[in-house]
Amino acid sequence: MLSREDNDLLTRVSDGAPMGRMLKQHWWIPAALTDKLEADGKPLRVRLFGENYVAFRATDGRLGFFDEACPHRGASMALARNEDNALRCIYHGWKFDVSGVTVAVPTQPANEAEYCKHVPLKHYPLREEAGILWVWLGEGEAPPKFPELPFVGLPRENFVVFRQKVNSNWLQAVETTMDSAHLGVLHQSWLVGFGDIELSSANMAPVYHVAQKPYGFRYAAVRQLKDGRAYVRTNSFVMPWYGIVSPNQSEIAGGSIFFSVPIDDENIHYWQMTYRSHEKLVRNKTHHYEDADSWPPLPPGPPEDNWGQDREAMKNGHFTGFTQMLGTEDFAVIMSMGPISDRTKEHLGAGDGAVLAVRRSLMTAVKEFMSGDTPALARHEAIDYSKTPPGSAVVEGSVDWRASL
Numbered sequence: 001m002l003s004r005e006d007n008d009l010l011t012r013v014s015d016g017a018p019m020g021r022m023l024k025q026h027w028w029i030p031a032a033l034t035d036k037l038e039a040d041g042k043p044l045r046v047r048l049f050g051e052n053y054v055a056f057r058a059t060d061g062r063l064g065f066f067d068e069a070c071p072h073r074g075a076s077m078a079l080a081r082n083e084d085n086a087l088r089c090i091y092h093g094w095k096f097d098v099s100g101v102t103v104a105v106p107t108q109p110a111n112e113a114e115y116c117k118h119v120p121l122k123h124y125p126l127r128e129e130a131g132i133l134w135v136w137l138g139e140g141e142a143p144p145k146f147p148e149l150p151f152v153g154l155p156r157e158n159f160v161v162f163r164q165k166v167n168s169n170w171l172q173a174v175e176t177t178m179d180s181a182h183l184g185v186l187h188q189s190w191l192v193g194f195g196d197i198e199l200s201s202a203n204m205a206p207v208y209h210v211a212q213k214p215y216g217f218r219y220a221a222v223r224q225l226k227d228g229r230a231y232v233r234t235n236s237f238v239m240p241w242y243g244i245v246s247p248n249q250s251e252i253a254g255g256s257i258f259f260s261v262p263i264d265d266e267n268i269h270y271w272q273m274t275y276r277s278h279e280k281l282v283r284n285k286t287h288h289y290e291d292a293d294s295w296p297p298l299p300p301g302p303p304e305d306n307w308g309q310d311r312e313a314m315k316n317g318h319f320t321g322f323t324q325m326l327g328t329e330d331f332a333v334i335m336s337m338g339p340i341s342d343r344t345k346e347h348l349g350a351g352d353g354a355v356l357a358v359r360r361s362l363m364t365a366v367k368e369f370m371s372g373d374t375p376a377l378a379r380h381e382a383i384d385y386s387k388t389p390p391g392s393a394v395v396e397g398s399v400d401w402r403a404s405l
């Protein structure tokens with residue numbers, strides 16, 4: 001349970017809220033799928049932390065990222081012409097090249113070149129990595145280190161990446177990613193289909209063992225099997241929102257990375273990247289999207305209709321009645337908590353160890369930030385995450401799985 005003040009501090013990210021300012025200052029933000037950006041194509045409207053931006057790919061393939069409002073009189077640069085490595089506002093023709101320099105102000109009758117020098121356009125440092133456009137929205141000249149997460153540098157066929165817009169605050173989605181306890185309950189109808197026998201047959205309550213790390217924490221969720229052995233899933237939380245979780249099959253080198261990026265206080269893009277470290281990813285049913293920008297499917301109905309829950313399917317054996325996709329089940333429960341979950345009313349228990357660890361990491365960081373420091377969890381040097389892979393294994397009772405942390 002949290003106080004109202006602490007719940008606000010952890011969840012609010014717009015309008016200058018400290019958490020939002022910290023996230024923008026100290027971490028790179030996943031902003032868009034780069035497949036959506038064609039050279040000289042349509043600029044993309046991007047909303048992050050309650051502010052509007054525009055992303056585009058220039059003639060020569062470079063990417064640009066500006067405030068959405070034209071610095072002249074505020075027309076949307078999403079409407080702009082994308083040509084000659086620049087965006088040209090359609091209202092009065094002011095033109096800004098991809099690196100943010102104002103190159104034409106045709107409404108200026110004299111001294112145009114001089115006038116251009118004094119038009120401030122807000123543009124932002126970018127990285128293109130793993131099919132994602134990343135932006136740094138902080139103040140100053142020095143962006144933070146780019147997170148060398150496990151998918152960096154992988155061949156395109158080794159991973160899938162997709163996202164969905166969800167009406168939820170970012171924190172309850174991050175908590176869900178790290179909450180191992182819900183897997184064998186909420187997703188039980190899917191796990192049987194995936195042949196995840198360990199998870200579906202284990203005693204459902206995992207015991208958490210959390211190890212603090214310079215980037216966040218790692219934990220083992222340990223479930224006792226009926227035959228005396230233990231099923232151990234080892235996951236990582238990388239600040240500020242990356243949940244790196246193990247694949248179902250223990251022989252696989254790879255995993256899934258979930259991240260929930262705030263559009264504003266009450267909406268997120270819920271991203272998923274599933275990767276294989278050394279081989280092509282064989283796609284399963286959960287990876288077959290038509291549009292990577294809206295996958296997995298949202299619950300099919302409005303709240304008044306219980307988000308479209310299918311009670312008939314439940315009578316026929318489906319546990320949740322959200323038969324669309326595994327992720328749809330997550331979205332249904334996350335949305336049902338309300339846009340910003342009221343943590344003053346919750347009752348946490350031993351099964352919520354990972355949720356508490358997420359909150360502790362973020363709370364410590366935001367308090368350091370508010371006192372003027374760079375949060376310790378943002379200060380670490382480059383980390384080779386391939387040395388701390390997620391994993392799942394069935395082990396004899398005597399095996400010390402702590403070695404995997």
Ligand code: FES
Pocket residue numbers: 070071072073074075089090091092093094
């Ligand atoms: S508002 Fe964009 S050029 Fe005038």
Ligand SMILES: [Fe+2]
Pocket residue numbers: 176182183186187330
């Ligand atoms: Fe889930």
